[in-house]
Amino acid sequence: MAQPKPVRVIAVTSGKGGVGKTNVSVNLAVALADSGRNVMLMDADLGLANVDVMLGLHPEYDLSHVIDGSRTLEEVIVPGPGGLQIVPAASGTQQMAQLSPAEHAGVIRAFSELSQPLDTLIVDTAAGIADSVVSFVRASQEVIVVVCDEPASITDAYALIKVLNRDHGAQRFRVLANMAHSAQEGRDLFNKISRVTERYLDVTLDFMGAVPYDDYLRKAIKRQKPVVDAYPRSRAAMAFKNLAQKADNWPIPTGAAGHLEFFVERLITSSSGQMEVLP
Secondary structure (H helix, E strand, O other): OOOOOOOEEEEEEOOOOOOOHHHHHHHHHHHHHHOOOOEEEEEEOOOOOOHHHHOOOOOOOOHHHHHOOOOOHHHHOEEOHHHOEEEOOOOOOOOHHHOOHHHHHHHHHHHHOOOOOOOEEEEEEOOOOOHHHHHHHHHOOEEEEEEOOOHHHHHHHHHHHHHHHHOOOOOEEEEEEEEEOOHHHHHHHHHHHHHHHHHHOOOEEEEEEEEEOOHHHHHHHHOOOOHHHHOOOOHHHHHHHHHHHHHHOOOOOOHHHHOHHHHHHHHHHHHOOOOOOOO
8 A cells, every 4th residue: 555654633613613623623734734744634514625724725626636647646636835745625515424425535545645655644624513524533543623702602512512422423533712711711611512412421531631812813714824833832822733743642542443445445435424434
């Protein structure tokens, strides 16, 4: 196989939009790349792609061109900050579940033939509990649920965790508090979700940490740059670097589950609505 070494696949998701999920994905990916890791960021919001917008990129091709066979995966990858590799989302709203068997096989082949060295794949999903979100999350080894201090964020994050747990067997989630005004506020947000899940669900929640509310983050967004590069000494940048260090110490997947094409096979199986239990 072209990709024999294990690849850590991390899905970043949220119950609702507006909580800074894509910002987390971008900055976590760039922080990992800056630390010397070979990182790919996949924009999996197939309806409202915005990773390229956040980084001021103008990709000519995207995942839809890989699906229709007109471009290879390597041809659509866009270089990002710190050596980050970015897979732009397919334009339009076509979901993975709507692909034909031939298109499924093409996507799997595209990822399995990827020749670049890769340590980590970060998948920036859409917000909510759409089928595509469930598919990407189920296929990933690690799931980060981003929340912020507003009631709808907590309620919708719980709903997402509930669906993934009860309907799809997901049992472990890492919760990240974003735009927190203090470390204690971040911990309190986690405790709110944890209390409810402990009562009603059979899941394990880990508190990943908190990213502070920071005006420098807003300035970086306006400049279309990741805050870890634009303002590396800001509070938000330091938090992302710390989170990247934590993520880099998570267990490395072993066996077939660690191979990149296995992630895509899981993704296709999940998207096709097959309820078989995958190892």
